[in-house]
Amino acid sequence: MAVFTKVSLDEARAYLSQYEIGDLLHLEGIEEGVSNTNFKVETTTGLYALTLFEAATPEADLPYFMDYTLHLDRKGYPAPGPALMRSGESIGRINGKSCALIKWLPGRWPRNPDVRHAASAGEYLAKLHTAGADFPQHRDNSMGISVWDHLIERCEPRAAQSARAEAILSDFRAEVAWLKTVWPETLPKGAIHADYFTDNVLMDDDGQVTGVIDYYYACTDFYAYDLAVSFNAWGFTPGGQPLPEMISAFVNAYHKERPLSEAEIAALPLFARGSAVRFTLTRLYDLLNHDPSWVVKPKDPEAFYRRLEYHRGLNSGRRYFKS
Numbered sequence: 001m002a003v004f005t006k007v008s009l010d011e012a013r014a015y016l017s018q019y020e021i022g023d024l025l026h027l028e029g030i031e032e033g034v035s036n037t038n039f040k041v042e043t044t045t046g047l048y049a050l051t052l053f054e055a056a057t058p059e060a061d062l063p064y065f066m067d068y069t070l071h072l073d074r075k076g077y078p079a080p081g082p083a084l085m086r087s088g089e090s091i092g093r094i095n096g097k098s099c100a101l102i103k104w105l106p107g108r109w110p111r112n113p114d115v116r117h118a119a120s121a122g123e124y125l126a127k128l129h130t131a132g133a134d135f136p137q138h139r140d141n142s143m144g145i146s147v148w149d150h151l152i153e154r155c156e157p158r159a160a161q162s163a164r165a166e167a168i169l170s171d172f173r174a175e176v177a178w179l180k181t182v183w184p185e186t187l188p189k190g191a192i193h194a195d196y197f198t199d200n201v202l203m204d205d206d207g208q209v210t211g212v213i214d215y216y217y218a219c220t221d222f223y224a225y226d227l228a229v230s231f232n233a234w235g236f237t238p239g240g241q242p243l244p245e246m247i248s249a250f251v252n253a254y255h256k257e258r259p260l261s262e263a264e265i266a267a268l269p270l271f272a273r274g275s276a277v278r279f280t281l282t283r284l285y286d287l288l289n290h291d292p293s294w295v296v297k298p299k300d301p302e303a304f305y306r307r308l309e310y311h312r313g314l315n316s317g318r319r320y321f322k323s
């Protein structure tokens with residue numbers, strides 16, 4: 001499904017000859033994923049993923065993503081750092097697309113995560129923040145609070161056909177205006193993942209993290225915002241019902257590894273509301289602009305709207321520590 005751009009064995013062999021990675025043994029398209037084309041590559045020296053960047057990933061930011069994952073990898077964090085060509089480059093071109101050859105990480109993302117998975121995921125999010133704290137580059141959050149008004153505007157033309165979409169957007173105009181008045185300015189920030197969902201965290205059979213992939217929304221923002229994005233992903237059913245024991249397992253494990261300040265804890269309900277708005281909006285945009293002939297199924301915006309409703313009922317960040 002997600003092999004948008006074909007690559008033949010000969011094309012792959014010619015491309016890979018720029019690296020010191022031995023001879024190509026096997027090339028396999030990966031069906032999963034919706035944004036980029038991915039292949040699993042086996043050579044005489046090991047396993048890699050070959051990613052061809054499709055339109056959704058901003059070309060100009062590829063050096064940031066590659067440098068960040070290389071930085072994390074060199075610090076011993078399980079990120080898929082890029083292999084370097086003999087020229088020292090990490091980004092190449094194949095069949096008209098920019099591409100990178102990155103480390104293949106072991107494990108599988110958890111289809112039915114429980115509290116053990118949530119705790120390990122929370123610990124590794126904190127490790128990600130610590131390992132990236134001295135990464136010197138900056139990238140604005142292209143999906144952050146400063147663009148939510150613009151996302152609402154982009155949804156508006158097609159939302160006119162749906163009373164439900166109109167109602168959500170009307171609610172969000174007020175929500176975003178209010179969030180802007182209370183959004184913190186001075187909390188600890190640095191490089192964050194910004195899309196730390198279950199399908200981006202690989203684990204072993206004991207529910208321990210073995211790899212964290214897909215850094216193509218990584219950016220500079222508040223660490224506590226990334227925590228809220230992540231417990232919103234891990235701490236609810238796919239339909240958006242809260243699982244307080246999953247949220248608390250995630251948050252407590254994070255806090256043990258990277259203790260949160262009182263100000264960060266106090267900001268969690270706001271950040272949880274903001275991140276619920278962000279994912280409702282991007283999902284709503286994709287749904288409103290979906291062509292039924294596309295194979296990729298749009299994700300459900302309502303599941304994130306329900307999260308927003310849950311967080312609106314909480315007024316203390318301490319609440320997320322308890323189930």
Ligand SMILES: Nc1ncnc2c1ncn2[C@@H]1O[C@H](COP(=O)(O)OP(=O)(O)OP(=O)(O)O)[C@@H](O)[C@H]1O
Pocket residue numbers: 002030032033034035036037038049080102103104105106109199200211213214
């Ligand atoms: N470096 C890697 N190591 C191991 N497996 C990987 C790696 N990169 C990708 N995969 C596998 O390929 C699948 C699809 O990759 P990914 O989720 O990055 O696709 P995408 O289309 O770029 O992203 P998304 O669907 O989240 O927008 C993953 O679920 C994982 O199974």
Ligand SMILES: N[C@@H](CCO)C(=O)O
Pocket residue numbers: 195197279282283299
């Ligand atoms: N994780 C996002 C998709 C973008 O990677 C979502 O579930 O809406």
